[in-house]
Amino acid sequence: MSQTSPTTMMDESTPNTQTAEVASPQNKPAPAVEQAARLNAPTVIDINNVDFHYGANKALHNIHFPIKEKLVTAFIGPSGCGKSTLLRCLNRMNDLIDDTRVSAGSIKISGVDIYHPSVDVIELRKRVGMVFQKSNPFPKSVYENVVYGLRLQGVNDKSRLDETVERSLRGAALWEEVRDRLHSSALGLSGGQQQRLCIARAIAVEPEIILMDEPCSALDPIATVKVEELIHQLKQDYTIVIVTHNMQQAGRCSDVTAFFYMGRLIEIDATEKIFTNPSQKQTEDYISGRFG
Amino acid sequence: MPTTGPNVPFSNGPAAEQIVKIRETLLMMASLTDRNLSLAMRSLVDRDEKLAASVEAEDSQLDELEVAVDELVINHMATHAPVATDCRFMLVASKISSNLERIGDQAVSIARRSLELNREPLLKPLIDIPRMANMAEGMLRDGITAFVDRKPELAQGIIKRDKEVDMINKQLARELTSFMLEDPTTITRALNLTIVARCLERIADHCKNIAEEVYYLYQAVDIRHERAAGA
Numbered sequence: 001m002s003q004t005s006p007t008t009m010m011d012e013s014t015p016n017t018q019t020a021e022v023a024s025p026q027n028k029p030a031p032a033v034e035q036a037a038r039l040n041a042p043t044v045i046d047i048n049n050v051d052f053h054y055g056a057n058k059a060l061h062n063i064h065f066p067i068k069e070k071l072v073t074a075f076i077g078p079s080g081c082g083k084s085t086l087l088r089c090l091n092r093m094n095d096l097i098d099d100t101r102v103s104a105g106s107i108k109i110s111g112v113d114i115y116h117p118s119v120d121v122i123e124l125r126k127r128v129g130m131v132f133q134k135s136n137p138f139p140k141s142v143y144e145n146v147v148y149g150l151r152l153q154g155v156n157d158k159s160r161l162d163e164t165v166e167r168s169l170r171g172a173a174l175w176e177e178v179r180d181r182l183h184s185s186a187l188g189l190s191g192g193q194q195q196r197l198c199i200a201r202a203i204a205v206e207p208e209i210i211l212m213d214e215p216c217s218a219l220d221p222i223a224t225v226k227v228e229e230l231i232h233q234l235k236q237d238y239t240i241v242i243v244t245h246n247m248q249q250a251g252r253c254s255d256v257t258a259f260f261y262m263g264r265l266i267e268i269d270a271t272e273k274i275f276t277n278p279s280q281k282q283t284e285d286y287i288s289g290r291f292g
Numbered sequence: 293m294p295t296t297g298p299n300v301p302f303s304n305g306p307a308a309e310q311i312v313k314i315r316e317t318l319l320m321m322a323s324l325t326d327r328n329l330s331l332a333m334r335s336l337v338d339r340d341e342k343l344a345a346s347v348e349a350e351d352s353q354l355d356e357l358e359v360a361v362d363e364l365v366i367n368h369m370a371t372h373a374p375v376a377t378d379c380r381f382m383l384v385a386s387k388i389s390s391n392l393e394r395i396g397d398q399a400v401s402i403a404r405r406s407l408e409l410n411r412e413p414l415l416k417p418l419i420d421i422p423r424m425a426n427m428a429e430g431m432l433r434d435g436i437t438a439f440v441d442r443k444p445e446l447a448q449g450i451i452k453r454d455k456e457v458d459m460i461n462k463q464l465a466r467e468l469t470s471f472m473l474e475d476p477t478t479i480t481r482a483l484n485l486t487i488v489a490r491c492l493e494r495i496a497d498h499c500k501n502i503a504e505e506v507y508y509l510y511q512a513v514d515i516r517h518e519r520a521a522g523a
Contacts, residue, residue: 248373275375277512284376289307 038255039270041068044209044239045090050105052085052094059085061263063105067256072231072240074254074271076247078286081260083243087211090114090241091128092121109209126153129202133214135194137186137201142169142178145186145197149205164204171237172200173230192223196230203238210234212242216249228253247287251275259283310368311378314361314385321357321392322436324350325399326429329495332399333425336406336488337418344410347403354396361389377509384509388439391498391505395432398491398498405484405491415471415481420464424492427457431499435506444510450503451515457496464489 045067052060060082067073075083088094089107092114106113114124126149137145144151146168147161155161165182169175174196178189186197195215202210212231216224231240231253244250250257251271258268259282267280278284285291328347335343365386368374374382431450438447468482468489504516 247375251375276379278376287375288378289372 038071039068041071043067044069044110045241046106046108046111047086048106048108050086050089050107051103052082052089053101053103054085054097055099058103059263060089063265065258065265065268067239067241069239070235070237071255072235072242072253073256073258074250075241075243075258075260076245076250076287077260077266078291079245080262082263083258083260084213086260087213087241087243090209090211091125091130093125093130095121126205127207128209128211129205129207130211130213131195131198131202131215134218135191135198137189137194137197139185139187141183142186142189142197143182146200146204148201153205168200168204169197171203171234172196173226173233174200190223192219192226195219195223195227199227199230199234203234207238209239209241212240214243214245217245224249247275259286261286307368307372307374307378310364310372311381314364314368314381317357317361317364318385318388318392319436319440321354321361321389322432324354324357325392325395326432326436328354328396328399329402329425329429329432332402332406333422335403336409337422339406339410341407341410344403344407348400351396351400354393358389358393362386380509380512384505387505388502391501395495395498398495401491402488405488409481409484409488412481415478415485420460420467421485421488421492424457424460424464424489424496427453427460428492428495428499431457431496431503435499435502438503438506439509442510444507447503447506447510448515451500454496454500457493461489461493 043066047063047065047067050060050063051058052063063082063086075087077083085094089102090109094100094102102115107115109124109128112119138148140148143161143165146165147155150161150164166175166179169178174193177193178197181188186194189197195218199210199215216227219227228249231242234240235255242250242253244253254271256268257271257274259266259274259278259280261282267274267278267283269279273279274283275287278287328350331343332347334340335347365382369382372378431453434446434450438444438450465486468486471478472482501516504514508514508516
């Protein structure tokens with residue numbers, strides 16, 4: 001299949017004038033205007049011409065686009081397209097896999113190259129939290145799961161820990177369900193509750209960015225709705241990047257969608273645009289279920 | 293020819309089958325609508341009561357097909373959550389079927405007026421009304437061609453033609469008003485002809501709506517409610 005240059009309508013240097021001029025008769029901003037304004041948010045993660053290798057195998061080819069502040073950006077694409085690889089590049093989780101490397105380009109978070117030798121990876125992962133496909137609570141109490149990151153940092157002040165537990169569990173929309181069993185084992189929670197606990201654990205250390213790698217793929221529809229509602233709330237405070245195989249989830253949850261195919265970024269645009277009128281035929285074929 | 297999109301099945305799966313079924317049902321409706329409009333006009337021009345009766349009889353088929361299209365659309369949306377062109381196709385299919393059904397209703401109105409008109413001598417030679425009908429039929433056929441052949445530029449051209457039909461309708465209304473003022477015994481016939489012209493003008497409006505939907509389907513640009521200059 002032929003490859004084409006990705007479209008990046010979010011580029012601040014080329015604003016989407018077509019949508020920006022639209023206004024409703026009541027002088028309220030039309031959805032297209034609100035959308036354009038959202039997409040002009042400041043850049044938090046700047047991915048510049050990134051290549052990535054697993055040994056001799058090049059998994060990412062010249063990936064280049066910005067991720068905007070306090071928006072939900074979804075990565076979609078068929079298995080093996082590189083979306084999870086790119087996600088793991090954003091907090092250097094790939095460093096844990098042998099013989100892998102970012103072989104070209106740079107990834108800057110708030111202007112700092114995260115692959116620079118001076119960068120403290122532990123500090124980076126505090127700023128860029130991650131939630132995995134399968135919930136992975138530690139075999140500890142709900143409380144200890146949430147404060148785990150703080151305890152690693154040496155925080156033992158009980159009042160601060162208590163405050164963090166409540167704030168984080170409220171932030172993860174779990175407080176009301178577990179407030180009476182904070183000291184019970186986290187393994188006794190349902191799958192959806194465990195995943196929200198993992199989100200609470202991620203936000204307890206007050207990250208700037210939350211990465212989610214198929215966070216709902218192991219959840220039932222009701223738990224999925226709760227996590228999706230949570231994502232919607234969390235974007236008030238955090239920049240979220242989510243990898244999902246569920247097209248409808250990408251459509252429901254995200255502001256921006258990036259479509260990858262065979263290690264290349266094919267198209268990135270406002271989610272509404274991607275799901276109503278994508279610029280690239282490959283994108284349309286994928287989201288319509290014609291391949292993948 | 294394009295290899296994907298609503299007019300070309302992309303697989304043998306249920307989604308493709310449903311899209312093809314919706315498309316076929318719409319084409320069946322379009323064919324029936326075109327036929328009913330032609331019959332209604334022939335019943336008027338040829339003063340043939342049987343033709344007028346058949347228009348009324350066949351309209352129920354159009355009603356059933358409109359309901360069938362909406363059922364197919366909602367089933368497809370509920371079960372396949374279509375996106376991009378497929379999503380626009382679902383919206384557009386429902387609107388096209390609604391417009392076709394309304395064209396069918398206008399054809400029935402013309403047939404009813406022709407039954408009344410045929411009981412009395414002609415008020416005047418039928419020139420402008422058949423001309424309007426020809427224009428409206430042309431708009432309908434081109435709209436369906438644009439839909440089938442994926443020709444948004446053809447659909448865009450139809451929109452301007454609606455203005456010409458509107459102009460003839462206004463001109464005819466003035467002429468028929470003068471008939472009524474001069475001779476009150478012509479009022480019934482003149483009013484019936486005014487209603488027929490009005491029906492044709494409405495049909496042209498529906499054809500314009502269809503054309504706008506076809507344009508949106510293929511270009512993803514909504515051109516409804518634009519001024520003629522900007523269209």
